[in-house]
Amino acid sequence: MDFQKTYQEKVLYINEGLNSIIRQRESHPTVLRAMEYSLQAGGKRLRPVLFLSAYEFACIDNCSIQELDQVRPMACALEMIHTYSLIHDDLPAMDNDDYRRGKPTNHKVFGEAIAILAGDGLLNLAYEVMLENVPLETEKLNRYIKAMLIISRSAGVSGMIGGQTADMENQGSNGNFSELEYIHTHKTEALITASLKSGVIAKREDTELLNAVAKYGKALGMAFQITDDILDLTGDLQELGKMPGSDKKMSKLTYPARYGLEMSKKMSRQYIEQAVSCLEPYGKKGEFLKLLALSILDRSR
């Protein structure tokens, strides 16, 4: 399998979905333009790719494109939730970042008021789009609603928003390991794991598979966030697309600050090994998710 090619195909498929969602929407043009700006700033699309890969992972044979088309809106909703969280996190009252994905942040272009509204708009649109695309068959519908619930909880105050709150509260403090872990599991890992679990459950109810992707997601999410912390320390603006050193500027609690750079790299590798081992029982079926986990170690943005 050519991992890069397969990943890029999925990204194109997601981008096509996102474009058509935005294009079809009737709204005040300013807020729509601001939403589109951040959505199309060229992210990695990690969460929707994980969703689609988990869906395919749960297919007994190959999935038809018609089947994937039916759940693509849910994959796009995950990217909208992720993007809204970035817009709000970048605000002056939060992380006060000027660059994101190599471009000026939303509020730098549209002003704070519109950036807040664009974030609100993307979060709400994620739910609108999922609700507009519920399947008709009762059994599918029930699984779809379970998937929506998993996503909504991971995005909410018991997940991502809880993590961001802890992150805000810990600025300038030395913090301890349990706070750092709370931030990482809630802020990043929750939505990553939810992307995988909702992908599986949108296809079928299978406790064993759900547990496997949940464990994989937990390890992947931790590795991803540690790498994020490392890149903030070692990356450059061009490669990273955002200003490095912002964690240090904000005296944030990070892995490298707590454990040093080498130890953090080692921890990240260990988490990736853990993620890969969760897929071993599934052989060929888990190949893409395995390669995806390994690719985290080569992240430069």
Place this chain on the structure above:
Amino acid sequence: MDFQKTYQEKVLYINEGLNSIIRQRESHPTVLRAMEYSLQAGGKRLRPVLFLSAYEFACIDNCSIQELDQVRPMACALEMIHTYSLIHDDLPAMDNDDYRRGKPTNHKVFGEAIAILAGDGLLNLAYEVMLENVPLETEKLNRYIKAMLIISRSAGVSGMIGGQTADMENQGSNGNFSELEYIHTHKTEALITASLKSGVIAKREDTELLNAVAKYGKALGMAFQITDDILDLTGDLQELGKMPGSDKKMSKLTYPARYGLEMSKKMSRQYIEQAVSCLEPYGKKGEFLKLLALSILDRSR
């Protein structure tokens, strides 16, 4: 019917629902406290009351309390969406208000970062709570999802968020009637009408009833917003619970600014008469909604 007593009973029923939602939630304590602060600042609960009244309006006989208990979370979700929009609207980057419902605004107490997160948290929690309480029976479930979709669209960029964007963009401009109407229909009326329509559809599919409450809601929403504009001009801090004159301070496009105070009062009365007339065919069944519309004219907050 003792209108005030009946209204207050519904408010207590909603408050009880909101309290149990917040109390059950596992989250970072700071963001939960900020959400609770604004939720419990003593609003009128207009939207959930409209939802419950529309649900009862759609009942052939009287509704059982068990039935109402099943849809109460959706009524509470409407209040959470409304409250999140107030928290974000009050932010310094938006309307920059220091008081709301007689208390310091959310960001004045918790800071801007937490206020943004509390707003995000309430919006997301509205969907979590609705998804946690979907009914099991297929037919009910299908209507429930339609109700959720109506709510989500009215809250989103084609509804409330679109209206707030227009409101932000029109500050300091003289504006014309169509802009003023766009702001009012989207910012306020959309969620009010959605509360009524979702209430009916949660009970049954009935095009005639849906049209009746939609027309009623449109007129009520306009009257409500015009009264809001009037109160901003004539009310006092104690009665209003927020600083009057803020529209003028922000050079906002309002009905009194455009048509003068007397003409605005007349327009508001006309909208209420229109709302009341939509309920005439329903006699006794529409009494509460009729009295509710008339009460808007006596609003002092």
